[in-house]
Amino acid sequence: MPPFSPKKKQSQDLASFGKIPLAVAHNKGIWPQARYQHVLVACARWESDSIAEWLSYHRSIGFDHVYLYCNDDDPSALYEAVLPFMMEGQPFVTFHHYRYTGEQLQMYRHFLRHHVHETKWLMFLDVDEYVCLPGSNDIRQVSARFGGDHDAIYLNWCGYGHSGHATRPTDGVLRNYTMRESGASPFTKILAKAGAVSYRLSYENQHVAIHHDLFGLGAPLRACNMLGESMEGYYENFPEKAWSFLNAENRRARLVEAGYIAHFNIRSEEDFDRRNRRGCLGDFGAQKHWGDKTAEERAAYHAHTNEVSDSYLKDYWESLIGKARAGIIIPLADWPLLSRGKRATQSSTLHEGSRDEDACRAVSGRLMGRPQHHTALEDNPWWMVDLGELCHIHEIMIFNRLDGVLERLSSFRVEVSHDRFFWSTIIDRQGGPVFGGLDGTPFIWRDEAGVLGRFVRVTIPGTGVYLQTDQIEIFGRPFSIEEFEAQIKALREAV
Incomplete structure (x- = not known):
């Protein structure tokens, strides 16, 4: 039998583009064994300063891999920031650079083409979003609880405000932001079984925001929210119908208690304009409205997203960081040292x-x-x-x-x-x-x-x-x- 021609292989690969994940095509239509249980897929632009905290936090709640798509003009800074997460025997991060600003859905489709077969569960998540699971702090419990009867679990956003910061603090997100809106808001992110996120249907329906809703792809789907309620029809007449649903039966508060996406959207006064400076091309086009807001509109947004105090994420993060004291050699005092160098x-x-x-x-x-x-x-x-x-x-x-x-x-x-x-x-x-x-x-x-x-x-x-x-x-x-x-x-x- 003549050797397999590289040109023939390339031709076959191109023939399957937009139809089937590449590894599945190579495996004669059979999905390979998954390497991971729960993964995140993220697009990052201008996030070098907070990426290590974001990765470490989500690793701590049970995600076992991240596919990170750098959307910076130059990937060097972000790559350097995540390098420690890629130097292990089993790296926590797979790094890609996609140089076309704002083409977020194209990055997601690249993941579906090249990597979706590597995991059982996936979530498309931005780097200003943190999965918050009060009580359990374990994404594995979410999939175990709902995965038997559902293909996807929808987690609602809850917006966190700027907590009064004029500029972004340099020492991370979780320890500096404790003010949020009073309950869940309409947009969602989704923890989904890999087979429920169709590469073919996403390619054929490129307008569908698969990071927010999978019903738009048209395939049969069993999906619930964190209360176990069906999400079918949730995005119809959005957001009016969603708001009606959330405002009934104290659902906004109950969803935050069950688990949600903490959305650190505007982290300082300067963030409104920073959104525009970051770029408004492609799928980032909707970001332009942030910079166009008047002073009154900005104040109203702050009032809405700083309604209540919630230190859960801060406390959880500090409990992790506090473990540093377990390895201390000399006891650490709780107050500043006064006596050194004194008479x-x-x-x-x-x-x-x-x-x-x-x-x-x-x-x-x-x-x-x-x-x-x-x-x-x-x-x-x-x-x-x-x-x-x-x-x-x-x-x-x-x-x-x-x-x-x-x-x-x-x-x-x-x-x-x-x-x-x-x-x-x-x-x-x-x-x-x-x-x-x-x-x-x-x-x-x-x-x-x-x-x-x-x-x-x-x-x-x-x-x-x-x-x-x-x-x-x-x-x-x-x-x-x-x-x-x-x-x-x-x-x-x-x-």
Whole structure:
């Protein structure tokens, strides 16, 4: 048998264009085994600054692959931003560049032609949209719950407002936007079985927005919303019929409680005009109206999309980021460090230099695992730091030496003063268990309310004893002039 001609293969591939996914054509009409369970298909333009957060979030809720279509003029910035997601043994991202601005549906059809066979479930999602699943945070539960009786699950939009930002914050989306409209809105995105999104019908009906509605393709479809209600006919006479449906039976609120698409559409005052600058060609043509809005229309949009406070996504994201503390070596304080580099003194020294020079080594900010300051053998030796101003003292960490005689810090007293004449004891430790320091086990005292003081003094009670530590760290916040004025006002009113 003569070898298969590349030209003949190309001819056959072209013959199947617009009719059948390429891999299915190569496999004699049989769909290959899917590699993924749940994937996202996204078109991204001007999204390099937020793409890593968007990818990480959706990976955390169970999506196992993303087909990312870069629509930037130059793909380099977005490619660099997602490079870590493509360097694994099983990359999380498949990256394509499509240079014709706004041809979003053509990118989706490219996916249907080349990749749809690789997954069981898919969703077309923009990078300013986040799938929010209150309670479960797991897309797999959605497909498991509805997939037995349905081909597709429609998730309604819920628009998030700019939360008062004049310009976009540089540290991500989820932690900065907590204001949204009061309930679900008419547009939807769809979690669909791969076989329910017909490449052929999409090619033949190129006007159908398959990312919002699949009924427009004309094929039989079993679809529901996140309440399990049928979505057949939902997009007829849109959006009037959809609004009537949503406004009935408290459905707007119930859909948000069940699961929705958080749409971060306008993230700052400048975003109205940014939409136009990004480009309004192709399927982006409808974006032009954002830049044309008057000041009154912009204010009305802000009022609508900042109606209620909702920190669910922020809290979820911070719970993920908070796991960074699980691997911390030295405990992280809950307040700013006040004592580093401040003036200090002590009752005596065994080290070279003055008492002050020796005492300051305890607030140098460098952990060594050995005594960095050391008093002489004396009665009730003490060490003191001047924070430089009156402060709310919330937390103190004392790092013990680790090279021996750790028990010397089994007993100590910590006092706080405004003026070095009148002292208040906040810690009186007598014969406590041994603690460490550089190893990650320093002594820690915390007070949520805080104690006012400028000077902090540590004393070892007893006759003929030493005082030495590795570091002493004091955390809190300065006492503000506003607080001082408020206290004076309260005293005057009391009199």
